[in-house]
Amino acid sequence: MFKKSFLSFLAVVFMVSILLAGCSSNQPSGGEEGQSNVKTKEIKKEGKDITIAVAENFISMDPHDTNDTLSYSAQKTMLEGLLGFDKEMKVIPVLAESYKASTNAKVFTFKLKHGIKFHDGTPLNAEAVKVNIDRLADPNNNLKRHSLFEMVEKTEAIDEYTVKVTLKKPFGAMINNFAHPAAMMISPKALKKYDKEVARHPVGTGPYVFKEWKPGDYLKVEKNATYWQKDLPKLDSITFKPVPENGSRVAMLQTGEADFIYPVPTEQAKAINGKKGIVVENDPSIVVRYMSMNTMKKPFSEKKVRQAMNYAVNKEAFMKVVMQGYADKMDSVIAPETQFYSAQKTYDFNIEKAKKLLKEAGYENGFTAKIWGSNTSSAQKAMEFLQQQLSQVNIKLKIEPMEAGTMSEKIWSVDDPKKANIELYYGGWSPSTGDADWGVRPLLGGKDAFPPKSYNTAYFDNGKSNELLNQALQTADPKVREEAYAKLQTLLWEEAPWVFLSVDHTMLGKREYLKGVTLLPDGSLTVTDGEIVQ
Amino acid sequence: MVQANLAHQPKDKTELARPQPVQVKARTPLSEFWRKFKKQKMALVAGSFVLALMLIALVGPYIAPYSSKEFDYESILAGPSLHHWMGTDAYGRDIFSRVLEGTRISLFVGLFSVLFGALGGTILGIIAGFYGKWIDSVIMRICDVLFAFPGILLAIGIIAILGPGLSNVIIAVSIFSVPIFARIVRSSTLSVKATLYVEATKSLGAKNSRLIWKHIFPGTVSSIIVYFTMRIGTSILTAASLSFLGLGAQPPTPEWGAMLSSGRDYLNTAPHVVFYPGMAIFVTVLAFNLLGDGLRDALDPKIKD
Numbered sequence: 001m002f003k004k005s006f007l008s009f010l011a012v013v014f015m016v017s018i019l020l021a022g023c024s025s026n027q028p029s030g031g032e033e034g035q036s037n038v039k040t041k042e043i044k045k046e047g048k049d050i051t052i053a054v055a056e057n058f059i060s061m062d063p064h065d066t067n068d069t070l071s072y073s074a075q076k077t078m079l080e081g082l083l084g085f086d087k088e089m090k091v092i093p094v095l096a097e098s099y100k101a102s103t104n105a106k107v108f109t110f111k112l113k114h115g116i117k118f119h120d121g122t123p124l125n126a127e128a129v130k131v132n133i134d135r136l137a138d139p140n141n142n143l144k145r146h147s148l149f150e151m152v153e154k155t156e157a158i159d160e161y162t163v164k165v166t167l168k169k170p171f172g173a174m175i176n177n178f179a180h181p182a183a184m185m186i187s188p189k190a191l192k193k194y195d196k197e198v199a200r201h202p203v204g205t206g207p208y209v210f211k212e213w214k215p216g217d218y219l220k221v222e223k224n225a226t227y228w229q230k231d232l233p234k235l236d237s238i239t240f241k242p243v244p245e246n247g248s249r250v251a252m253l254q255t256g257e258a259d260f261i262y263p264v265p266t267e268q269a270k271a272i273n274g275k276k277g278i279v280v281e282n283d284p285s286i287v288v289r290y291m292s293m294n295t296m297k298k299p300f301s302e303k304k305v306r307q308a309m310n311y312a313v314n315k316e317a318f319m320k321v322v323m324q325g326y327a328d329k330m331d332s333v334i335a336p337e338t339q340f341y342s343a344q345k346t347y348d349f350n351i352e353k354a355k356k357l358l359k360e361a362g363y364e365n366g367f368t369a370k371i372w373g374s375n376t377s378s379a380q381k382a383m384e385f386l387q388q389q390l391s392q393v394n395i396k397l398k399i400e401p402m403e404a405g406t407m408s409e410k411i412w413s414v415d416d417p418k419k420a421n422i423e424l425y426y427g428g429w430s431p432s433t434g435d436a437d438w439g440v441r442p443l444l445g446g447k448d449a450f451p452p453k454s455y456n457t458a459y460f461d462n463g464k465s466n467e468l469l470n471q472a473l474q475t476a477d478p479k480v481r482e483e484a485y486a487k488l489q490t491l492l493w494e495e496a497p498w499v500f501l502s503v504d505h506t507m508l509g510k511r512e513y514l515k516g517v518t519l520l521p522d523g524s525l526t527v528t529d530g531e532i533v534q
Numbered sequence: 535m536v537q538a539n540l541a542h543q544p545k546d547k548t549e550l551a552r553p554q555p556v557q558v559k560a561r562t563p564l565s566e567f568w569r570k571f572k573k574q575k576m577a578l579v580a581g582s583f584v585l586a587l588m589l590i591a592l593v594g595p596y597i598a599p600y601s602s603k604e605f606d607y608e609s610i611l612a613g614p615s616l617h618h619w620m621g622t623d624a625y626g627r628d629i630f631s632r633v634l635e636g637t638r639i640s641l642f643v644g645l646f647s648v649l650f651g652a653l654g655g656t657i658l659g660i661i662a663g664f665y666g667k668w669i670d671s672v673i674m675r676i677c678d679v680l681f682a683f684p685g686i687l688l689a690i691g692i693i694a695i696l697g698p699g700l701s702n703v704i705i706a707v708s709i710f711s712v713p714i715f716a717r718i719v720r721s722s723t724l725s726v727k728a729t730l731y732v733e734a735t736k737s738l739g740a741k742n743s744r745l746i747w748k749h750i751f752p753g754t755v756s757s758i759i760v761y762f763t764m765r766i767g768t769s770i771l772t773a774a775s776l777s778f779l780g781l782g783a784q785p786p787t788p789e790w791g792a793m794l795s796s797g798r799d800y801l802n803t804a805p806h807v808v809f810y811p812g813m814a815i816f817v818t819v820l821a822f823n824l825l826g827d828g829l830r831d832a833l834d835p836k837i838k839d
Contacts, residue, residue, distance in 0.1 A: 246799055267624075267799040317607045321625060375780050377799050381624065384785040384796075388605050388625065399785055 045259070045513045045532050048236040052517075052525070053243045053258040057216055062199035063184040064136050065143045069430055072181040073525035074240050077221050078119075079186065079204030082110050082129065082163075083179035089286060089337050089434035089521050091179045095124060095205060097161075099178075105170040105476035108178070112161040116228045118187035119209045126157030131188040133165060145182035147442075147454070148433070172473045172481050176339065176435035181524065207233035207528050216242065234516075234531035246377070253278055253509050260517055262525070264509040265378075266324035277512045282326050282505040286335040286439070286521045287430040289327070290498035291371070291386060292458040294422050299363055306496040308357035310347035313389045317349075319502050322382045327502040332489045334439035335503040337521045338431055340472075340485035344493040347500065354393045366394025372410065373426035375401035383426050386499070397424070412452045417459055425457045428504065432522045436485045441469055444497055458497035465491050570832040577828020580821040587818060591638040598631035602788040611804040621806040623797060629807065632788035633814050639789050640818065643700060644770035647707035651769075652762055654708065655715020660746055660754070662716065663723025674720070677713035685710050685768075686775055693781045700773075700789070703782040707769045718761055719754050726753035756833040764826035767819040774815050790815050 054073070060066045063075050082096040093099065097111040116124040135141055137152035153168045167174065177183065190203035202210050205228065208221035219240040223233055241258065243249040246265040252258035254276060264272070264280050273280035293300035293309070300306060319327045328336075331343045358364060371386065373379045380401050387397040402410065414420045431439035442454040446466040449456035465488055472484035493500075506519040516529035561569070572578060595602075606626035614621045620629035662673040680688065692706035726732060732749050740749075774791030776782040783789030785796070790811040797807035 247801060250802070265799055268802050271803045314607075321607055321610060377796065380780070380785060381796065385625065387786065388603070391603075401780060401784075 044534060045511065048234070048532055049239070050235055050237075050259040050514065050517075050530070050532070051239045051241060051252075051257065052527075053241050053249045053252050053261040055242070055244055055246075055249065055263060057242045057244075058213070058219055058240070060199045061202040061210070061213065062143075063182055063186070064132075064141075064145050065199060066182070067144045069432060069523045072432070074219055074221075075184060075202060075204075076181060076206070076524065077208040077238060077527050078202050078206040078210050079181075079184040080206050081179065081181065081184040082112075083175065083183075085179055085434055085520055085522075087518065087520060089339070091175055091434070095185060099175065101175060101476040103475065103477060105172045105174060105474065106167045108165045108167075108174055109158075110163045110165075110178075112163065113228070114161060116205050117226065118185075118189070118205055119203050119224065120187050120189055122187045122189045124185065124205055125160050126163045128188045129163045129185060130155045130157050131191065132183075132185050133163075135191065136183070145180075148177045148180060148182050148438075170474045170476075172476050173433065173435045173437035175476070176433035176438070180433045180438075182432075208238060211237070218242075229528075232528060234529075235527070238527060238530075250509070253511070256511070259514050260508065260510040262506070262508040262519060264507040266326045266507060269324065269326060269507060269509075272509065278509060279512055280507070280509045281518075282507050283519070284328055284335070284337060284521065285430070285504045285506045285519075285523055286338045286434065287428050287504040287506075287523055288330055288333070288335050288439075289382070289428045289501040289504060290330070290426075291501065292425045292427065292443075292498050294420065294424070294457070294459050295461075295497050296417060296420070296459040297423060299361065299367055300369075300423070302361045302363075303495060304357045304361040305363060306499075307347065308354040308361070308393065309390065309395070309499050310496050311350045311354035311357065312393045312395070313386065313499050313501070314349040315346070315501060317389075318382070318385060322378070322385050323502060323504070326505040326507060328505070330500045330503050333444070333492045333498070333500070334431065334436055334489070335521075337434075338436055338439050339434055340436035340478075340482050342482075342486040342489050344489060347496070351392055358393060366396065368396045368398065369423045370398040370400055371424040371426060372400050372402060372407065372422060374407065375403050379426060382501075386424075386426065411457060414451050417447075417450050420451070420459065422457055422459075427457065429455070430522045432524070434522065436481075436488075437469070437473065440485075440488065440492070444492060445469055460495070460497040462491070462495060465495070567832050571828060574828040574831060576824050577831075580824035580828065583817070583821040584825055587637055587641060587821070590634060591641045594634040594637050598628075598634045600628035600631040602627065602632045602635045603786055604628070604631075611800060611807065613804070613806055620810040621804070623793070623807050624800065629793075629810050632793060633790070633810055636788045636790045636793065636811065636814065637818075639700070639783065639787065640770050640773065640815075643704055643707070643773040644766040644822075647704045647769045647773070648711055648762055648765045650704070650708035651711025651765070652715050652758060654712040655717075656719045656751075656754070656758060658712065659716040659719025660723050660751065663720040664727060664742070664746055664750065670720070673716065677716050680710060680713040683710070686772060689772060689776060690779070690781065693776060698781045698784065700783050700787070703773050703776050706776070707772050711765060711769065714765070715758065715761065718757055722754040722757050723750055726750050729753075760826055760830040760833055763822055763829055767822035767826070770822070771815065771819050 054070055056070050058071045058074055059068055060071050061075055063072065063079055066072060080094050082094065083091050084094040086092050095113055095116060097113050100109045112124065112126065118124060122128065133149065133152060133155040136143060136146060136149040139146055151167045151169055151171045153166045156164045158164050185204060186198060187203040190201060191198055194201045200213065207224050207227045209224045211220040211222045213219040220237060222237045223235065227233060243252060249261045250265065250268050250272060253261045254272065269280045272278050293306055295301055315329060319325060329346065331346050332341055334341050371383050373383050383399045387399060390397055411422055429443055442449055443456055444458060444460045445456065446461040450459060468484050468488040472481045475481065506521065506523055508519050510517065513532050513534050515533050516531050517527050519525055604627060608626065609622055610624055610626045612618060612622045618628050618630065620633060623629055658673050662670040688710045689706040692709055693702055696702040696705060727750060732745065735745060735749055773782055777789045777791030778795040780795065783792045785792065793811040794808050800807050
């Protein structure tokens with residue numbers, strides 16, 4: 001009798017195998033069609049309350065003290081800045097009516113819109129703006145975004161609706177810094193009342209009002225009935241839920257528990273798109289993926305080794321295997337939609353050339369190195385891919401995935417750059433000012449950007465590139481800046497402090513009835529125009 | 535004559551009795567065990583499966599059709615086919631070859647973690663049971679402390695201290711196996727210690743070391759063997775769980791749990807990537823548990839046949 005049951009068990013395994021074989025080979029053609037035919041009734045939404053599932057926990061609701069794009073996404077429902085970005089990352093006025101920059105990039109004047117009030121009734125005027133900029137500019141406040149405003153010398157309220165900001169030294173990218181979500185305005189009254197605790201009680205001018213935040217569980221915002229833009233907002237409330245597990249997030253969208261999710265895991269994007277009233281949208285972002293190499297350490301101090309590694313990695317395969325095709329080729333240190341981008345000649349996959357360069361550098365037999373990165377499944381996949389690629393030129397990688405806490409301790413609590421243990425690091429960067437300066441300086445801006453101060457995980461310190469970076473900041477004249485950044489990008493591409501991998505796509509998944517909610521190229525969410533159309 | 539007769543008679547008797555021992559074979563413990571064990575068909579099948587697994591563990595990498603590291607970006611996530619019996623994973627690696635190679639890792643981790651755990655546990659258990667008094671209390675209270683943690687949580691804690699890696703998984707799983715063995719061995723030590731033959735040996739003046747080694751330890755072996763086998767299944771499962779959580783085997787090691795972990799993103803689109811490693815874990819753990827059950831029934835003198 002037992003034999004019988006064992007045989008039938010074997011039979012089941014066998015049948016499942018056949019079934020799986022059938023499923024996977026038919027997938028591209030038959031699978032999808034079959035599904036759409038079975039499309040039953042349309043999915044309806046009741047009420048105007050939506051749920052957005054996101055991948056990580058929110059850290060803070062104080063824009064001045066935030067350095068993750070995700071927290072900004074939630075903050076942007078409640079707070080607004082003088083300037084902002086449109087869908088192409090072009091700077092647009094928000095709370096400001098107009099703005100002016102002096103040609104030497106030292107004095108910036110803003111005219112404010114009239115009649116705007118914070119959620120607590122405080123009027124938005126020059127004085128309120130001054131309080132905010134002063135808070136950011138004061139190093140004693142220890143705010144994470146102080147670095148964007150450290151060059152501010154003074155802020156003056158000229159009249160009720162005019163603000164003048166004067167800088168200590170010219171800073172050409174300042175307009176973009178003002179458009180960065182870090183410069184969003186908090187009610188001065190709330191700042192006084194809550195002080196540091198304002199991170200849990202955000203009061204701004206935005207279309208939604210803060211309701212409740214249970215960290216790790218959910219964050220809820222409600223409609224601002226007295227919003228300054230006419231007929232907005234169109235939703236009653238938005239609930240954000242952090243759901244780190246990719247599969248669960250997708251399931252929430254499929255069951256209707258969430259109306260919008262991001263990011264959609266690239267592995268499942270094709271499978272869920274167009275089914276059960278779900279739409280997946282992907283657009284080029286300004287998020288770059290790279291592997292930085294510690295240029296202070298051997299063998300990465302050798303330019304030829306760095307270039308060889310760039311040649312040894314097949315970027316097309318990276319985009320296909322790791323990103324499932326939802327990525328673009330990276331052809332400069334910054335993404336095409338970043339201001340002042342200029343394309344470079346790419347390092348095309350060429351094992352022979354890589355081997356030749358390694359031989360010239362004296363590493364004919366390769367070497368061993370360790371690569372650090374996050375422990376998310378996508379980062380691990382990328383690191384494993386790099387391991388496979390570099391093994392072709394005898395470079396053996398040891399993968400060390402780390403959770404966020406360990407990583408920040410290992411990378412950002414290094415006092416002496418010479419003692420830094422980091423060798424290779426797989427990471428990504430989203431320059432939320434949309435400007436070349438913020439895309440390069442924090443990552444490759446010489447000694448000032450070394451950890452723990454900033455994100456220069458390549459410990460890259462090149463006199464010429466530092467000079468170009470500074471030069472570009474001396475003026476607000478876009479022509480002059482463009483020229484400097486073009487030279488800079490060519491130089492950095494040649495120096496290759498990173499293995500340049502790809503430019504991400506933003507991946508969002510939503511229900512068909514939800515319109516107007518979208519992602520900016522920096523990966524942050526905008527919901528101002530969100531509405532339900534059935 | 536009489537004498538001769540007298541001498542002859544017993545001889546005759548022995549001659550008559552001679553066929554007797556052939557019929558009722560003197561049973562060695564081993565043959566007795568085998569007699570009982572082979573009656574359990576389920577355990578027999580499980581046992582031969584385990585043997586097959588061990589064989590695969592030895593020769594697996596040599597008979598695998600592909601190398602576990604061999605990637606092929608042209609055929610990623612392909613379903614099962616003639617070329618790839620279990621399909622390919624996200625890098626186009628042959629899952630069948632990886633599962634084969636993973637057998638060695640899983641068995642190695644399962645076997646050694648339990649071996650170390652059993653070793654430590656047995657020593658502690660015998661000491662506690664034999665000497666009693668405060669030593670017993672101290673050892674058993676420490677075990678209670680360890681028992682208070684759920685196994686996997688304790689293992690995660692240990693990994694957090696030691697850092698991720700397969701060898702640390704072995705250490706972690708051994709540590710949380712120790713108290714279980716200690717408790718079992720202690721209780722059988724206590725019962726064996728109270729038996730008459732131990733009392734007798736003791737009164738004959740045997741040293742403690744001889745008592746423990748020659749008389750008490752053999753009495754505890756059967757319970758150790760049973761639990762040892764049962765425990766291997768659990769250890770394989772724990773090691774796989776730890777690797778699934780990213781605390782055990784690091785990529786590109788073809789460990790089953792790690793394969794599940796990296797494949798879970800494709801659960802909707804390419805289920806075969808997780809199906810086969812999952813099946814491998816399932817069948818292996820099941821086999822060890824069934825084998826353990828069979829061993830228990832065969833070794834337990836209380837169970838009459």
